[in-house]
Each structure stands twice: as structure tokens, then as C-alpha cells.
Amino acid sequence: MKIFVAGGAGYIGSACTEYLIDNGHEVTVFDSLETGHRDAVDKRAEFIEGNLADKDLVVKSMVEGKFEAIMHFAAYSLVGESMTDPGKYFRNNVASGINLLDAAVEAKVRTIVFSSTCATYGEPEIIPITESEKQCPINPYGESKLAFEKILKWYHEVYGLEYAALRYFNASGASKNFGEDHSPETHLIPIVLQVAQGKREHIMMFGDDYDTPDGTCIRDYIHILDLAQAHMLALNAPRSGHYNLGTGKGLSVKEIIDVAREVTGHPIPAQIAPRRDGDPPRLIGCADLAKKELGWKPQYENANDIIQSAWDWSQKYPNGYEN
Ligand code: UDP
Numbered sequence: 001m002k003i004f005v006a007g008g009a010g011y012i013g014s015a016c017t018e019y020l021i022d023n024g025h026e027v028t029v030f031d032s033l034e035t036g037h038r039d040a041v042d043k044r045a046e047f048i049e050g051n052l053a054d055k056d057l058v059v060k061s062m063v064e065g066k067f068e069a070i071m072h073f074a075a076y077s078l079v080g081e082s083m084t085d086p087g088k089y090f091r092n093n094v095a096s097g098i099n100l101l102d103a104a105v106e107a108k109v110r111t112i113v114f115s116s117t118c119a120t121y122g123e124p125e126i127i128p129i130t131e132s133e134k135q136c137p138i139n140p141y142g143e144s145k146l147a148f149e150k151i152l153k154w155y156h157e158v159y160g161l162e163y164a165a166l167r168y169f170n171a172s173g174a175s176k177n178f179g180e181d182h183s184p185e186t187h188l189i190p191i192v193l194q195v196a197q198g199k200r201e202h203i204m205m206f207g208d209d210y211d212t213p214d215g216t217c218i219r220d221y222i223h224i225l226d227l228a229q230a231h232m233l234a235l236n237a238p239r240s241g242h243y244n245l246g247t248g249k250g251l252s253v254k255e256i257i258d259v260a261r262e263v264t265g266h267p268i269p270a271q272i273a274p275r276r277d278g279d280p281p282r283l284i285g286c287a288d289l290a291k292k293e294l295g296w297k298p299q300y301e302n303a304n305d306i307i308q309s310a311w312d313w314s315q316k317y318p319n320g321y322e323n
Pocket of ligand 1: 186188191203217218276
């Protein structure tokens with residue numbers, strides 16, 4: 001298929017672009033490079049530098065390219081930042097995203113695969129979380145993604161645009177060529193590995209008084225190549241809808257640090273810090289629906305393999321995409 005990948009210079013979009021091309025698809029990456037990196041765009045992909053806020057450019061690119069499908073990764077994604085600057089999240093993740101949908105309709109694109117998130121569930125009542133859990137986000141990031149899911153449903157009803165909203169749990173790990181490089185970095189695994197690389201003195205654990213066995217927050221860490229596989233399968237989803245992408249297993253902040261100590265052989269000093277606003281204590285996903293309906297078969301079963309892949313990438317690219 002000929003696929004338009006919005007946000008293909010970012011962490012998940014870059015690995016997904018590589019995966020799609022490896023599997024015979026043709027990709028055009030559209031990215032503002034505000035948080036993405038030019039070197040994170042697979043060399044085999046076409047590249048358009050642009051912002052989704054620029055509706056004329058989005059429509060022109062979409063009409064000219066004659067795409068069969070869209071993948072939409074372009075968004076701000078930091079829970080903490082969304083709590084201090086919510087408008088930034090609603091403008092980009094919702095308003096600019098609508099330009100992409102209007103362009104899809106104008107260019108008669110059949111289907112869109114959207115990067116949604118487990119943050120749309122807020123503080124779930126039943127763990128592991130299924131797609132029928134109520135969605136009550138506790139931060140503007142999650143709210144912006146939920147708003148876009150609802151808008152997708154109406155573009156489907158009104159215009160017949162097919163969609164798959166993939167609710168990721170914690171994207172992590174790296175492919176051989178593409179990994180996580182944010183500036184500033186806020187995510188747990190890359191920061192832990194920066195300690196092992198000697199770039200930071202210690203890791204701060206945000207809160208050890210949660211209602212979890214060791215008091216630190218529990219997340220479900222899913223490898224980006226497993227996410228990439230799900231995106232490709234979602235191009236042929238049997239119906240429009242929502243799918244969780246997680247492993248069904250959770251690891252606490254302390255457990256992640258222990259695995260990273262094992263993988264890197266570094267002591268990784270850790271300190272307790274106050275809770276971070278907007279963090280739910282426990283998010284673990286049930287992905288049975290994606291397995292059943294999309295035929296998704298995740299390959300990365302455990303956190304050691306995930307952290308090993310991220311560690312390998314950071315050894316290969318010690319300064320991220322800077323070099
Ligand atoms: N976390 C932490 N120290 C850090 C970064 C993150 O303790 O320096 C915690 C964070 O509070 C959350 C978990 O690690 O409980 C995962 O956070 P991350 O930002 O990686 O992903 P999120 O779950 O927010 O999408």
C-alpha cells in the first residue's frame with residue numbers, strides 16, 4: 001500500500017515506517033521535525049517537512065500522493081507537560097489532527113490508523129484493562145487523544161473513513177536503527193539508561209507511596225516493533241474500532257530499574273522523589289481483541305528483551321540522532 005505517515009520522524013513513527021517498508025509498503029513521512037529528527041526518517045521513505053496545522057499543505061500532499069492509508073503518530077505525548085500547558089495539547093493533538101482527517105476525506109483515503117493511548121482510561125477500575133473499560137482521562141494528554149478517537153468515529157459515520165484507534169500502553173525498546181531520543185527526555189527507560197551511560201548521576205523515582213506492592217507506579221511496557229506489527233495489521237482490520245496494545249503484564253518503576261541493572265551491569269543509583277502530577281498508579285492492558293481480530297502476535301515477551309534492545313541502540317548511537 002501507499003501510506004502517508006504523519007509523525008514518521010518520531011520515536012514510534014520512525015520504527016513503524018521502517019517496518020512498513022521492510023514489509024513491502026511505500027511510505028511518505030510528513031513531520032514538522034519539532035520533536036522528531038530528520039535522521040530518524042528511513043532513507044527509503046519520501047519526506048515532506050510540514051506541520052499538520054498547515055491545512056493547505058496537508059491537503060495538497062494528500063491529494064497529490066494518492067495514498068491508500070494514513071498512519072497518524074504526530075502528537076505531543078508528555079503527561080507532565082500536558083498538566084502545565086493543556087492548550088498546547090488540544091491545539092496540536094485535536095485541532096491540527098482534524099486537518100489530517102479533512103485531507104483524508106478530500107483525497108478519498110480509505111483508512112487511518114491512529115496512535116491512541118491507555119491514558120484515555122484514566123484510573124481504570126478493572127485490571128488488565130479491556131477496551132470496554134470506561135474512559136475518564138486524568139490528564140489533558142489522555143483527554144486530547146480521547147477527543148480525537150471520538151472525532152474519528154464521526155468521520156467514519158459521516159464520510160465512511162475507516163479507522164483503527166490503537167491504544168498503546170508504554171511504548172519502549174528500539175529497532176536496530178531507530179530508538180528513543182527526546183529532548184528533554186522524560187520517559188523512564190531512556191532516563192534509566194542515561195544513568196547507565198554515565199550521562200546522569202541517578203534516576204528519580206516519582207513516588208513510592210502508591211497503592212502497589214512496592215509503592216511505585218506500574219506500567220505495561222510494549223516493544224515498538226510489536227506496535228509496528230499491529231499498525232500494519234490494522235490496515236486490514238475487519239471493522240473500524242479500538243484496540244489495546246499491551247503485554248498483559250505490568251512492571252513497577254523499581255522493577256524496571258532492576259531489569260536495567262541486570263542488562264547494563266551498572267548499579268543505576270535511584271532516589272525517591274515526589275509523585276508526578278497526572279500519573280495513575282497502575283496501567284496494564286489486555287490485548288486479546290487485537291490478537292483475535294487483527295491477528296496480532298507480539299514477539300517481545302519480557303522486559304529484559306525490551307530494555308536490551310534500547311540499551312543496544314543507545315550503545316550504537318550514544319548521542320541519539322545528534323551524530
Ligand atoms: N518515572 C519515574 N522517573 C522518571 C520518569 C518516569 O519514576 O524519571 C515514572 C513515571 O512517574 C511513571 C513511569 O515511570 O510512573 C512511566 O513513566 P513514563 O514517563 O516513561 O511513561 P508514561 O506512563 O507517563 O507514559
